[in-house]
Structure formats: C-alpha cells, structure tokens
Amino acid sequence: MSEEVMTPETSQKVTKAPTKKVTKRDLFWAWLKWTTAVEVPVSFDRMQALAFSFSLNKILRKVYKDQPEELEAAMARHVQMFNTNCDWGSIIHGITISLEEQRAMGNEEVTPEIINSLKIGLMGPLAGIGDSVDQGIVATIPLAIFVPMALKGSILAAFIPGLIYIAWSYGWSWFLFNKGYSLGKSSVLSILHSGAIKKVIDIASIVGLYMIGCLSAAYVKFPIALQFKNSNSTVNVQKILDGMLPDLLPFALVLGMYFFIVKKGPHYLGIIIATMVLAIALTFLGIM
Amino acid sequence: MLFKAFLVGIIYWLSMGRTAYFVSFAFRKPVVLGVFIGLVFGDVQKGLLYGATIQLLYMGGIEAGGNIPSDQGLAACIAIPAALMSNLNPSAAVALAVPFGVLGVMLNNVRRTFNSFYTTYSDKLVKEHKYRTLSYFSFLIPWATNFVLYFTPVFVATYFGSGLVKAFINAIPTWAMDGLANAGNMLPALGFALTLVVMGKKQYIPFFALGFYMYAVMGFSMLTGAVFAVCFAMISSLFKQHDDDEEDYA
Numbered sequence: 001m002s003e004e005v006m007t008p009e010t011s012q013k014v015t016k017a018p019t020k021k022v023t024k025r026d027l028f029w030a031w032l033k034w035t036t037a038v039e040v041p042v043s044f045d046r047m048q049a050l051a052f053s054f055s056l057n058k059i060l061r062k063v064y065k066d067q068p069e070e071l072e073a074a075m076a077r078h079v080q081m082f083n084t085n086c087d088w089g090s091i092i093h094g095i096t097i098s099l100e101e102q103r104a105m106g107n108e109e110v111t112p113e114i115i116n117s118l119k120i121g122l123m124g125p126l127a128g129i130g131d132s133v134d135q136g137i138v139a140t141i142p143l144a145i146f147v148p149m150a151l152k153g154s155i156l157a158a159f160i161p162g163l164i165y166i167a168w169s170y171g172w173s174w175f176l177f178n179k180g181y182s183l184g185k186s187s188v189l190s191i192l193h194s195g196a197i198k199k200v201i202d203i204a205s206i207v208g209l210y211m212i213g214c215l216s217a218a219y220v221k222f223p224i225a226l227q228f229k230n231s232n233s234t235v236n237v238q239k240i241l242d243g244m245l246p247d248l249l250p251f252a253l254v255l256g257m258y259f260f261i262v263k264k265g266p267h268y269l270g271i272i273i274a275t276m277v278l279a280i281a282l283t284f285l286g287i288m
Numbered sequence: 289m290l291f292k293a294f295l296v297g298i299i300y301w302l303s304m305g306r307t308a309y310f311v312s313f314a315f316r317k318p319v320v321l322g323v324f325i326g327l328v329f330g331d332v333q334k335g336l337l338y339g340a341t342i343q344l345l346y347m348g349g350i351e352a353g354g355n356i357p358s359d360q361g362l363a364a365c366i367a368i369p370a371a372l373m374s375n376l377n378p379s380a381a382v383a384l385a386v387p388f389g390v391l392g393v394m395l396n397n398v399r400r401t402f403n404s405f406y407t408t409y410s411d412k413l414v415k416e417h418k419y420r421t422l423s424y425f426s427f428l429i430p431w432a433t434n435f436v437l438y439f440t441p442v443f444v445a446t447y448f449g450s451g452l453v454k455a456f457i458n459a460i461p462t463w464a465m466d467g468l469a470n471a472g473n474m475l476p477a478l479g480f481a482l483t484l485v486v487m488g489k490k491q492y493i494p495f496f497a498l499g500f501y502m503y504a505v506m507g508f509s510m511l512t513g514a515v516f517a518v519c520f521a522m523i524s525s526l527f528k529q530h531d532d533d534e535e536d537y538a
Contacts, residue, residue: 033427039306041430043403050407054426061419068417075419079410086309131486140483143317143347144510150319150340158323158336162314169310199525206521207514209484209492213499214513216480219347221473247504251497253474257481268357268478272390275474280467288470 022059022101022181027094030055031177034093035170038086047083052093059097063104074100077112084123085130087173092122094180129201136208138168144215222249226287289447292369295328297443300365304392305434318342318364318385325365329372338368341378342385345472346479357478359392362442369446383468386475399437403430495520 034055041050056078064071084092095118103110142161149157228235241248257271282288303316314320322339326332346360363385371381406425413422484496498520503513 035310036308037427038309040434041403041406041426042306042400043407044397044400045404046407050403050410050426050430053410054423057419057423057426071419072414072417075414075422076411079407079414079422128486132483136483136486139313140347141510141514143319143343147319147340147343147347150336150343153333153336155323155332155336158319158340162317162320165314166310169313173310203518203521203525205489205492206495206524207517209489209495210499210517210520211510211513212480212483213496213501214503214510214517215347216477216496217500217503218510219344220477220480223470223473247500250477251500251504253477254480254484254500255493257478258484261481261485268482269390269393271478272358272393272475275478276386276390276468276471279471279474280464283467283470284463288467 022063022097026059026062027097027178027181030059030093030097031090031174033057034090034177035086035173046079046081049079049082052082053078055093056097056100060100063101067104070104073112074103077116080116082119082123083127085127085134087134087169088126088130088176089123090173091176091180092119092126094177094182095122095184096180098181098184129204132201132208133204134165134169136212137204139165140215141211144211144218216250216254217247220250220254222253222288224249224287292328293443293447296325296365296369296446297439299324299328300361300442301435301438303361303365304359304396304438305431307431316361316364318346318360318368321361321364322368325368326372329369331372334372335368338371338378338381339364342367342382345382345385345389345476347476357393357482358389358475359396360389362392362395363389365442366445366449370449379469380465382472383465386468386472395437395441399434402433402437406430 034051037051037054038048039051041054042048043050053075057075060071060074060078064074078096096115099110099115099118103115139161142164146157146160224238224241226237228237245251260271261267279288299321303312303321306312318339319336319342320339322335322337322342323332324335325339326335329335342360342364345363346358366388367381367385370376370384371378376384406429409425410422413419413425484493495517499513499517502508502516508516
C-alpha cells in the first residue's frame with residue numbers, strides 16, 4: 001500500500017488503470033471472508049477452493065477491473081484445489097493478493113505459474129505447522145488444564161479454553177495475512193527456510209509430543225477385569241500387567257493406532273468401529 | 289418442547305456448520321455445548337457436568353486437514369438433551385455419545401460430497417463471468433445446505449427422541465452399555481495418535497513416551513507437565529544440529 005514514487009516506465013503501465021490499489025479495508029474484508037467461510041464450502045475434490053476464491057473475489061474484480069480476460073484467468077486459478085490451516089494459511093492469501101495486484105499493474109514477471117506454485121508450495125507446510133501448534137498445543141493444553149475444573153462445576157472454566165483459542169487464531173491469522181501482503185514472495189520463502197522458524201517448530205513439536213504423552217496417560221484407559229481363580233488363589237491379570245509396566249495397554253493402544261495410521265493411511269472410521277467392536281466384545285467375554 | 293428442540297438444533301448447526309471457523313471450533317467442545325444445552329433445559333450445572341464428562345472422550349480431538357475422527361458436536365447435542373430429560377448418570381451419557389460421535393463423521397462426508405456440486409458449478413460460473421453469483425455459491429448457499437443437513441437430525445432426535453432414547457437405554461443389555469463406556473475410555477487414543485501423526489516427526493516419539501510414563505508414574509498437574517515439556521524442548525534444542533533435511537515437517 002506504499003505510495004512509492006513511480007519510475008517513468010512503470011508509471012506508464014499504471015496509467016492504463018489508475019485506481020486499482022488494494023487498501024487496508026479491502027484486506028480486512030478479504031481476511032474476514034476467509035476466516036468466516038473457510039471450512040463451509042469444503043468438498044472432497046477441491047477442499048477449501050471456494051473459500052479461497054470467496055476471500056479474493058472482490059479484490060480480483062477490483063484490480064483486474066478493465067482486464068476481463070485476465071480476471072477470468074485469475075478467478076479460474078483460485079477455484080482450484082486448496083487446503084491449509086485456517087490461521088497459519090492466511091499468509092498465503094496476503095502473498096497471493098500482493099502478487100495478483102502486481103500482475104494487474106502490468107508486472108509481467110509475476111506469472112500464473114509463480115502464483116500457483118507459491119500457493120501449492122506453501123499450503124502443505126503451513127498446514128503441518130499450523131495443525132501441530134493450533135490443535136496440538138493451543139486447543140489441547142488449555143482443555144487439559146480447565147476441563148477438570150469444569151467437572152467440579154466451574155462454568156468459567158468451561159469457556160476459557162475456547163476463548164484462548166479464538167483470541168489466538170483471530171490475532172495470529174490477521175497478523176499473518178498482513179505480513180504476507182507486505183512481504184511478497186521472496187521474503188516469505190526465506191522466513192520459512194530460515195533457522196529461526198525451524199527452531200520454533202522443533203520446540204513446539206517436542207512440547208506437543210510430551211504433552212500428548214501426559215494426556216494419553218491421563219485419559220486413555222484400557223482396564224482388564226479378567227481374573228483366574230483356582231482353589232487357593234486368585235490371579236488378577238491387570239495386577240500382573242501393572243507389575244511389568246504400569247499403563248502398558250493404553251500406551252500400546254495409542255502407539256498401535258499411530259503406526260497403523262502411518263502405515264495404512266487415515267482410516268479413522270474403521271479404527272473407531274474396530275475399537276467399539278473390540279471393547280464390546282471384550283466386555284461381553286468378561287475380559288474388560 | 290418444540291422450541292427446546294429447535295434451539296438444540298440451532299446450537300448444533302452453529303457448532304458444526306463451521307461458519308466463523310475459529311468460533312465454531314471453540315463452541316463445539318462438549319464442555320461448552322453442555323452449558324448452552326443446560327441453559328435451554330433450565331439446568332446449567334447438570335448440562336456442564338454431562339458436557340465435561342463427554343469432553344473427556346475428546347481431549348485429543350484433532351481435525352487434521354478437516355478430517356474429523358469423530359463429531360463431538362453431534363455426540364454432545366444428542367447425548368446431553370437425552371441425559372437431561374431422562375436424568376441419566378454421566379457414564380450412561382458417555383455411552384450414548386460414542387455412537388453418535390461416529391455417526392457425525394458420516395454427516396460430514398455427506399456434506400463434503402454435496403459441496404462437490406458447488407465446486408464443479410463454480411467452473412461454469414467463472415466461464416460466464418458471474419463472479420457475484422460465485423460468491424453466493426462459495427459461502428451462503430453451502431452454509432444454508434449445512435443448516436438442512438445439521439439442524440434436521442438433532443431437531444428430530446430431541447423432539448421425538450426423549451421417550452425413544454429412554455426406551456433404547458433400557459433395552460440395551462448391561463454388557464453393551466458397559467462395552468460402549470469402555471470404548472469411550474479407549475477412543476481418546478485415536479485423537480492422540482492422530483496428533484502424533486500430524487506432528488509428523490518420528491524421531492520425537494521418545495518425548496511422547498517420556499511424557500506418558502512421567503505422568504503415569506508421578507501424576508502431576510498438566511501445568512507442571514507443560515513446564516517439563518518446555519524444559520525438555522529447550523534442552524534438546526541446545527544439542528540440536530541444524531543439518532536435518534529441508535521439508536521434514538511438510
């Protein structure tokens with residue numbers, strides 16, 4: 001949005017369409033539309049594609065006002081497959097808007113290939129980082145801390161985890177949306193590849209994994225009720241297992257599911273149904 | 289009753305219709321829904337108790353790539369009204385929540401299949417330069433579709449279901465109820481396993497084991513756990529050589 005002084009040759013191109021600048025207001029509405037719509041039009045084939053084009057729709061119509069063919073091409077490229085983390089991914093919108101604006105102003109160096117490859121190149125890593133940090137840490141750890149208080153009857157405790165999540169994700173996505181717009185493509189790639197962000201991700205992953213360990217130990221239960229009786233003594237299977245290693249079965253259950261998903265893919269529904277059948281069968285047989 | 293069922297239907301639509309994703313994500317936690325459904329039925333404390341108990345099922349409820357392993361919103365919006373109306377004990381409410389949590393995943397699959405129609409239609413709209421119409425098909429129309437899809441089952445279940453749910457619960461044999469409750473104890477494992485997959489670094493699995501067994505043996509508060517976690521992360525970054533391959537977090 002800077003009002004930079006135009007050199008003679010660029011100003012000539014700009015005069016073709018003088019009032020096409022993206023304003024802070026345009027950015028705000030595009031951001032609000034993205035965060036509002038993001039998961040609503042999600043489909044199996046193109047995921048968040050329509051939410052992405054919904055966010056950019058008005059800005060594209062503005063910057064390509066007098067170039068109907070370019071506008072159609074831009075709209076067509078933004079209804080293609082897109083999927084990322086809602087708040088971390090906002091940086092992609094910022095970058096894309098800045099690139100489309102430059103292209104509309106006649107910067108031939110910004111080709112559709114660059115725009116598409118940046119979108120597709122960034123959405124995966126950002127989804128990976130974002131889902132880990134948001135759902136592994138921001139959404140999960142406050143729940144772990146406040147749900148026990150809610151169980152004791154505190155209504156305030158029921159709301160705190162959600163409020164933390166809302167404040168974090170709106171704040172962070174607005175920040176990244178603007179950052180993406182002002183940085184442009186080269187600086188974003190350099191930030192993503194710099195050591196600093198890697199270190200942050202490493203620390204976040206370790207914190208997340210450790211906490212998932214604590215939470216698993218606290219909430220996954222796999223109790224064995226089976227007992228063997230003979231004339232003079234009772235053998236309690238759970239006690240034997242606890243003697244070997246406490247909570248062995250819950251631990252094995254989480255890791256077993258982990259390796260199953262890694263090896264066989266995300267068959268969540270199958271896992272859930274198998275677990276339910278197993279639990280009911282084991283209960284019926286008196287093992288659980 | 290009609291009005292209460294209507295309100296519960298709206299609550300479920302707001303929680304899973306996903307408009308304003310960050311808000312709906314926070315709203316759909318059973319512990320939060322419990323308070324609102326309790327408000328509808330005039331017993332906030334009881335709603336909160338059911339909600340918080342069902343929440344324990346979904347502590348690691350991650351939604352990687354929009355794939356929900358189970359629908360905590362539907363679980364809460366079916367089980368909590370039924371529990372409030374029939375005065376169930378919390379563990380029976382959990383047993384009721386488990387199968388509906390699974391059913392909700394199918395609802396989400398129906399939604400995403402249906403939305404494919406809109407994405408396909410968008411190509412045509414772009415070709416015809418109908419960009420304003422494209423905007424409607426990108427948000428308002430899918431959202432309205434969500435309303436039909438999400439409001440209806442919960443409304444029907446709450447309005448007609450109170451007697452049915454009670455009969456259902458009385459009809460199920462004890463072993464099946466206990467079995468579902470046991471499944472409820474095991475299923476959080478999936479949420480945690482999925483979080484491990486999303487974190488995506490196999491070499492960090494020892495930190496998971498460390499957290500698991502430190503908690504299993506010592507049983508500290510979660511805030512204490514967070515302090516340990518940050519310390520381990522800082523210590524390990526002291527020894528970290530930054531030569532690992534580029535995109536391993538992708």
